[in-house]
Amino acid sequence: MATHTIVDLTSVRANNLSRVLNLIREAGSISRAALVRQTGLSATTVSALANDLLASGFVHESGTGRSGGGRPPILLQFDYKFRHVVGVDMGATHLTAVAMDLQGCVVARHFCHYDVIGNPQGTMATICQLAERVIAEAGLEPSRILGLGITIPAPLEGQNLDRLTTIYMPAWEGLDLLGTVQQAFAFPVYLDNDANAGAIAEKWWGVGRSFSNLAYIKLGTGVGSGLILKNEIYRGNGGTAGEIGHTTIDPDGPRCRCGNRGCMESFVGAPAVLAEVARRFDGRRPAWAPEDGLTLNAITTAALAGDPVCRSVVEEAGAYLGIAVANLVNLINPGLVVLGGDLGEAGDLLINTVQAAVLQRAMPKAAREARIVLSELGDDAVAIGAATLAIQHAFEPSNLANTLKTTERR
Ligand SMILES: [Zn+2]
Structure with a gap:
């Protein structure tokens, strides 16, 4: 019994420490009194946790906050450059x-x-x-x-x-x-x-900061989505949730690499867009194309500059993408849909086409509520999200003991 009690106390303390550290990290600086209010923990507990965090080096005491009179409170400030x-x-x-x-x-x-x-x-x-x-x-x-x-x-x-x-x-x-x-x-x-x-990057640092329910759609060689529901990433039963690129758009469409026919990705993925532009130019190299071959970047640039073939191919891809986004909007009613990846460089041309498809096809209330925007973090969104994973994991209760060690590792 005694062992169980100790284990339990340790996990409670780790959970509290993680909550408090994450609140300080999100706020930048915050008073002990505000932490007491936001966590419901006692002032004594918050004070003890704060002492541990001060000793770790992640948090410093500095400045003074607003005060209702009397001595202004000392703030706990997160050091974003400590690690x-x-x-x-x-x-x-x-x-x-x-x-x-x-x-x-x-x-x-x-x-x-x-x-x-x-x-x-x-x-x-x-x-x-x-x-x-x-x-x-x-x-x-x-x-x-x-x-x-x-x-x-x-x-x-x-x-x-x-x-x-x-x-x-x-x-x-x-x-x-x-x-x-x-x-x-x-x-x-x-x-x-x-x-x-x-999705995590946009939620933490980008356009998704104020949204609890959002989807991020990565438009690359493949097309996938990350779903954030109630502020948490949604992985589904076995981790494959969000495979929007493999939802069927055309039952008689081309064979997809997943084995299915007519997946959205086989119309919107980079290889499909490149092949369609090449087909329409019938083997000729258009004046705007790089000498060493077509790229998606060259296609979106030409589309935005008014090339009618590229505009039409991007708009068609956007219309197919829009069908899948309309289905997604009906299913999860997100407040925000963020488009990222190479095709996103087509900007408003893509956004307007997807928006039109969603307004045409999704339930009116859900369609009106879903803002469709481009990634704010651009090309680096996924790499930034990858780095963010390391922050998220480091401050989880189970990893905190290792994270807070002040001694140098190996
Ligand atoms: Zn597929």
């Missing part, structure tokens, strides 16, 4: 790494094209190199990094959602991405799906 995190966005054809402080400010960034799908061993080695590179470029000591988040362009599976589904990435079959990268670093490494990370 940093690293995020790597692993796309199908690129890697983006960022080092970030605890306030979402990117302090170093590196991007490279890479054959992630076809070259898993090289990808894992490059992820480690890029992480080391952004840490060094930002002038950070590896011992002061809280963790590394990596996002993958596929759903996660396994008991702990720590393995990637290899249906779209057969060359990765049997490989342990998390274990391999973890061996290279003393700080913890975490995995998540790329669209989930985009």
Whole structure:
């Protein structure tokens, strides 16, 4: 019995510590009295927790808050630069790494094209190199990094959602991405799906800050969504929630890489848009196209500059995307739908088409309530989300003991 009591007390304390630390982090600075009000904990408990946090170095006492008269309260201030995190966005054809402080400010960034799908061993080695590179470029000591988040362009599976589904990435079959990268670093490494990370990034730092229910749609080689419901990422029963790209738009449509026919992704994914533009130009290279081949960036740029073929292809993709978004709006009634990824560079051209489809097809009330906007964080949204995962995990009750250690690790 005694052992149970101690274990229980420890977890209660870890939970309280996590709540208080996260409140201070979100507020920037806050008084002990405000923490008492917001947590319902006693003043004695908050004071003891605050002492632990002051000793950890994450929190300082500074400044004075507003006072109702008498002695002004001393504020607890979060030090956003006391530790940093690293995020790597692993796309199908690129890697983006960022080092970030605890306030979402990117302090170093590196991007490279890479054959992630076809070259898993090289990808894992490059992820480690890029992480080391952004840490060094930002002038950070590896011992002061809280963790590394990596996002993958596929759903996660396994008991702990720590393995990637290899249906779209057969060359990765049997490989342990998390274990391999973890061996290279003393700080913890975490995995998540790329669209989930985009949703988390927009919720923490971007356009989604004031929304409790939102969807982030990543428009890349594949199309996926991250769903935030009641302020938490929604993963579904087995971790595959949000696979909006594989919802059926046309029962007789082309075969998709998932095996189904007529998936939204087979009309909206980057390969489909590139193929459609190439088909309409019938093998000729348009004047605006780069010499080494069509890119999505060149297509969206040409569309915005008024090229009629590119405009029409982007609008058609937007109309298909809009059908899927209308279905999503009917299903989860989000306050916000954020479009990110390469096709998002088409800006208002894409937004207006998707908006029109949603207004035409979704339940009027849900359609009116759903704001459809572009990502505020742009190309780095997913990498920033990957880094944010490391913050989120570091301040969870189960990881706090390790996070708050003031002694240098390894
Ligand atoms: Zn599919």
